[in-house]
Structures are given as C-alpha cells and as structure tokens.
Amino acid sequence: MTPRASSVSSAASASGLVREVLSEYGALALDAVREHLASREPRRHLYDLVTDYPERGGRALRASLCMATARAFGAQQHDAIHTAAALEILHNAFLVHDDVEDDSDERRGHPTIHVLYGVPIAVNVGDALALSSLRPLFVNRFLLGPDLAFRILEEVETMARQSIEGQAIELGWRRDNAIALTDEDYLHMVLKKTCVYTTIYPFRIGALIGTHGRVDVDAFTRFLFFVGAAFQIQDDLLNLIGDKGAYGKEIAGDLWEGKRSLVLIRMLQLASLEERSRARDVLATPRQHKRAEDVAWLRARIDAYGCIDYAQRIAHGLAGAALHEGERLLSILPDSRDKRFLQALPVWMLERA
Amino acid sequence: MTPRASSVSSAASASGLVREVLSEYGALALDAVREHLASREPRRHLYDLVTDYPERGGRALRASLCMATARAFGAQQHDAIHTAAALEILHNAFLVHDDVEDDSDERRGHPTIHVLYGVPIAVNVGDALALSSLRPLFVNRFLLGPDLAFRILEEVETMARQSIEGQAIELGWRRDNAIALTDEDYLHMVLKKTCVYTTIYPFRIGALIGTHGRVDVDAFTRFLFFVGAAFQIQDDLLNLIGDKGAYGKEIAGDLWEGKRSLVLIRMLQLASLEERSRARDVLATPRQHKRAEDVAWLRARIDAYGCIDYAQRIAHGLAGAALHEGERLLSILPDSRDKRFLQALPVWMLERA
Numbered sequence: 001m002t003p004r005a006s007s008v009s010s011a012a013s014a015s016g017l018v019r020e021v022l023s024e025y026g027a028l029a030l031d032a033v034r035e036h037l038a039s040r041e042p043r044r045h046l047y048d049l050v051t052d053y054p055e056r057g058g059r060a061l062r063a064s065l066c067m068a069t070a071r072a073f074g075a076q077q078h079d080a081i082h083t084a085a086a087l088e089i090l091h092n093a094f095l096v097h098d099d100v101e102d103d104s105d106e107r108r109g110h111p112t113i114h115v116l117y118g119v120p121i122a123v124n125v126g127d128a129l130a131l132s133s134l135r136p137l138f139v140n141r142f143l144l145g146p147d148l149a150f151r152i153l154e155e156v157e158t159m160a161r162q163s164i165e166g167q168a169i170e171l172g173w174r175r176d177n178a179i180a181l182t183d184e185d186y187l188h189m190v191l192k193k194t195c196v197y198t199t200i201y202p203f204r205i206g207a208l209i210g211t212h213g214r215v216d217v218d219a220f221t222r223f224l225f226f227v228g229a230a231f232q233i234q235d236d237l238l239n240l241i242g243d244k245g246a247y248g249k250e251i252a253g254d255l256w257e258g259k260r261s262l263v264l265i266r267m268l269q270l271a272s273l274e275e276r277s278r279a280r281d282v283l284a285t286p287r288q289h290k291r292a293e294d295v296a297w298l299r300a301r302i303d304a305y306g307c308i309d310y311a312q313r314i315a316h317g318l319a320g321a322a323l324h325e326g327e328r329l330l331s332i333l334p335d336s337r338d339k340r341f342l343q344a345l346p347v348w349m350l351e352r353a
Numbered sequence: 354m355t356p357r358a359s360s361v362s363s364a365a366s367a368s369g370l371v372r373e374v375l376s377e378y379g380a381l382a383l384d385a386v387r388e389h390l391a392s393r394e395p396r397r398h399l400y401d402l403v404t405d406y407p408e409r410g411g412r413a414l415r416a417s418l419c420m421a422t423a424r425a426f427g428a429q430q431h432d433a434i435h436t437a438a439a440l441e442i443l444h445n446a447f448l449v450h451d452d453v454e455d456d457s458d459e460r461r462g463h464p465t466i467h468v469l470y471g472v473p474i475a476v477n478v479g480d481a482l483a484l485s486s487l488r489p490l491f492v493n494r495f496l497l498g499p500d501l502a503f504r505i506l507e508e509v510e511t512m513a514r515q516s517i518e519g520q521a522i523e524l525g526w527r528r529d530n531a532i533a534l535t536d537e538d539y540l541h542m543v544l545k546k547t548c549v550y551t552t553i554y555p556f557r558i559g560a561l562i563g564t565h566g567r568v569d570v571d572a573f574t575r576f577l578f579f580v581g582a583a584f585q586i587q588d589d590l591l592n593l594i595g596d597k598g599a600y601g602k603e604i605a606g607d608l609w610e611g612k613r614s615l616v617l618i619r620m621l622q623l624a625s626l627e628e629r630s631r632a633r634d635v636l637a638t639p640r641q642h643k644r645a646e647d648v649a650w651l652r653a654r655i656d657a658y659g660c661i662d663y664a665q666r667i668a669h670g671l672a673g674a675a676l677h678e679g680e681r682l683l684s685i686l687p688d689s690r691d692k693r694f695l696q697a698l699p700v701w702m703l704e705r706a
Contacts, residue, residue: 038514041518042518042521042522042525044525045522045524045525045528046517046518046521097476097477097480100472100473100476101472101474101476102473117528118528119453119454120453120454120455120456120524120527121521121524121525123453123454123476124454124517124520124521126476126480127450127479127483128514128517130480131510131513134510138503138506138507138510141499141503146494146499146500146503147499149503150491150499150502153491153506157484157487157488157491160484161391161481164399164477164480165394165399167477168399168474168481169395169398171398171477172398175398175474
C-alpha cells in the first residue's frame, strides 16, 4: 500500500469507528433520555412535544462523547449514562429555543416545534426540556457521591451559561445587523456557543467521571476547541452545500436567517462597497420578507469570492491541529476503542455528510 | 371598640405587618439577587437585560415568604437568603418567558423585555435567568450540608416542573380557544401555575431550612393553596379593576391576551348562546387584530353577569379558609413576627391594591 492509500484507508476506518461508537452509545443515550423524560399530564401541549426532537433521531454526539471519554478514562458505562442523558436533553432544549430565536423552519427533517405548535408552546417546551436535564444529574449523588455530583452540576451550569452567552453574541450580531466581523469574532462566538457544550464540557465531565475528579481537565480545552470549531464550520458548510435528506434542515437556511457563518463573514470582508451595502440590506430584511433572488445573490457572491474553499481550508487546519493535539494528549491513556474514538473525531468531523 | 371596628383595625395592622416584612426581606433578597446575577460580557444583549426585571422593583413575595418561613421555623437569616434569591431569580425567569408566551405589553410599569429587544433575545435572557437560579442553590451545600442542599434542589425542580405544566395547561386553553371551562379547571391550573411557586414551595423550602429537613411539609399544602389561589384571583381582578400605576400592567390586558381568568370563565358559563359565540370569535382573534370595542364588550358582559363580585366572593372564601388553616397549623410555632406575617398573609392578599 502506498502511504497515500494507507492514509485514505485509515481515515475511512477512523470515520467508521466513530460512526460505530456513535451508533452504539447514541442508542444507549436515547434509552436513558426516554427514561428521564416524564410522560404524564398534560401530554398534548407539553410532554408529547418534549420527546419530539429527541425521538427525531439525532446522533447524540454530546452524550456519546461524554460516555466515550468517561470509559477511556476508566469509568464503567453506568457511571456516565445519566450524565450523558442530561447533556443530550439539554442539547434538545437549546435546539427548541434556538429554532425559535433563529426562526428556523426545519429540524432533523421535520418542521420545528414553533412552526408546528406556535412560539408560546415552543418556549414552554424548551423550558421543560432544560429543567429535565437536572434530575439525571441528581442521580449522580448516589452513583458518584455528593462531591463529584455537585462538581458535575457546577460544570453543567458553567457550560450552559457560556452557551447562552455565545447565543447572545450571535443574536446581537443579527439584531445590530453586524457587517464588519472578523474570523476572530466568529471563532470566539463558536467557542462559547458550540464548542463549550458540544466538545469541551462533554469531554471534561466524562474525564471527571472516569477519574473521580482527579484530572486536569483544562489541559484538553485547546484540543476540544479545535474539534468543535471544525465541527461548526463543517456544519455551516453543509447548510450551504449539503444534501437536504442527510442534513435535515433546509439548504441555505442560514442565509435566509441571516446567520453570521464564517463563509458569510469572509464574503462580507472581500465584497466591494456596493456589494456590502446590498448585503447589509438583504441581511436586515426579516426572513419572511426576503426575496429568493437576493438570497441567491448572496450565495453567488460567496462562490465568486471562494468563501466555501476558504472555510473548508480553515476547517481542515483546525481538524489537523486537533488530530495532532489528540494524539499527544491522549497518549497518557491505555489503548481502548473509546480512546481511538476520541482520537478519530477530527477526521470524522470533516467527512460527515 | 365594637367587634367590627376591632376586626377592621386588626386587618389593617395585619396588612401593615405584611407590608413591613415584605419591604425588609424584599430589600435583602434583592441584594442577594444582585450578588448572584453575574455582570460580565456580553452586557448589551444579555447581562444588562438579565437584571432589568429584578431592578424594576417587584415585591419579592416568594423570597420573603421563604425567608419568613425559615425564620419562623427556627433558621438564621443567612441560612435562607441564597435560596430565597434563587426563588426570586427563577420567578423573574418565568416572567420574561410568560410575557413572551402571553405577548404581554407591560411589566412593572415598563415595556416587557421582548417588546424592548425582540422575542429571540427575550427567550435567551429568560434562559439566562433560569440558569442563574442554580448557583445560589449550590451554596447550600456549604451552608446546610449536601443532603439538605440536594433535597432543596429537588424541591425547586419539582416546583419549576409543576409551574411549566400549569403554563402548558393555560397555553393549551388559548391555543384551542377553550370556552367551556369550569371553576375546577381554573383552580387546578392555578394550583400548578401560581400556588406551587408563589406560596407552596417557598414555604415548604423555608420550613425544610428551618427544621433541617425534619418537618412534614405536605401538611401545609392546603393552607398554601388557599393563600395562593386567593392571590391569583385577586391579581386577575386587579388586572380588570385596578389602578394601572399601582398594578404595573395595562388594565384589561388579560382580556386582550385572551387569558382564561375565573372572571372570564364565569362570564362564559353564564353567557347566552349568541354571546358565547361572539366571545369565542373575539378570544380567537390574535391580540394585534382585536378591536377595542370587542374587548369593551367582553368587559361589559363581565359586569352584566356580576362576574367581578363572584370572583371576589371566591377569593374571600379562599382567604377566610386560609386564615383558619393558618391559625391552626402554625400554632405549633413559637410566637414571632415571622409567624404573624405568615398568618396575616391571607388578609394582605385581599387588601393589596
């Protein structure tokens, strides 16, 4: 085998391993999520909707990452499963409120909760989901003892706070119709809004469970930021160039919503004065009043300035740095499928469709 | 003094005592709330707004009730202050989301958060407030020990869950444009939406703090339901007949929003078939398309059927039952200003403007 063929084949097997672990842990996490989401009255306007997003079949990335990390650091599966479920429930709470806040039409291939049931009920359903993330964390008191249980509660609180701050930054950009943003602005927002609750804290909390609190979790932040940022940029790219069936949301929905993705920020940096002025007007127009031809024009400017290629290069750079950091940092752990999963994540991030 | 004059004078002094304690504990609670509401970046679209409702000067009824109960049952003030702050922060979180869900225009004499900053930012600010109620409860671990700290976390979780369920019931009525509701439907909704987090749990949690978990808190539920239901009915009445300056919300706002108050439910029960049909159409009309003459017609029908008097009689009956229960149940406690505050609450509920 040539080096190049070997690298392609190892990349393919790395992605295969990630898919295998996600499939296995995702199913376990969904079972635990179901166990913790109460099914009681009132069903029609609350509990039937609380289980809607979780049952749409997300991949449970955050829960799986937490479980794999806990196991790679030495935990038994049952020590991490309730915490993993809590992270997944909280993720779904964020999705319901984010969809209201972004006025998104679709989630996981179906209309969003607020499109189906209206904004008031969607806000309340999101509140119920967020609250439902607490009870599985209370179980930790008996599984892991009160000290570690409180530590995990504090970690989850810090995680959720930073996500809300990241969301506030992004919502502020849209409300102010911000045009002059830098790559650094974007990466700072993504650190807070995406990485913190997608990669950094699921890993931190898993490592705390695996070591019973005896690990310097801060040492992994940079690695996890690289992984999470590559994930978010790839997600933004899939929104523009992905396959709707696999992606589960409308294609170019981010442009309709005026979302400040790295691709859009790059285009605004390179655009002429006249183009930037037109882009400002298009972005300031509420989604329901936007014209398809204006969104198509934004999309064409993105291609004209090579912004897709640019974002792909940044994502690949981040994933490459993550691969390197992951090899180095995780070398302290004994070999295991969970360790190999963690090290393979950056490859999978870029390859997922 | 005649018996009647004595009863009037003791009612006046009972209300005076409640106002005095609310003023004192409310100020302490607001200080604690400020301490726990982070002021950091991003300020403009998040933390400056997180403190907006708390700084508008509510009366901090829930925090004060928790503190007074804790003290009446033997606690020191500092044992309860953080928990009281948590309840007050959570109350403000509910207000922000309720105002979005009800499309309310005003809160505490000023425009609501979503009117000022839009729905997306308001939903995120409500999330930040709800999250901010957790950290003061974590402090209990050091103040009260891990067992009682976890017990209080569980109580707060149960409290918030029931409030969300009550809100779902009310939102469901509006979404379905429910017309044929009974007094029992109303009282069940008020138990879950109002009483649970206004009276029942602030008292329960205070009593747990005061006795270090050694009290049968369920025994007080009926008393607190009576107090809370009288409070909510009076609140609904103030919305119709109150003074806007003192009330802080637009008068008859509930009719504009289509809120199913006891007064409206009574009117719909007594209305003729034609009236009920017109009322159904008016209530089905979104607030921004409602005509002032139709809302005035609803208001006139409420007077025509004596529904204000009816609701006042129910509120007085509940308050009378609460007075009786409070005298009996709280007789186990030594005399204190806090105990007298608790016993005087039903009188104050009806007398507040």
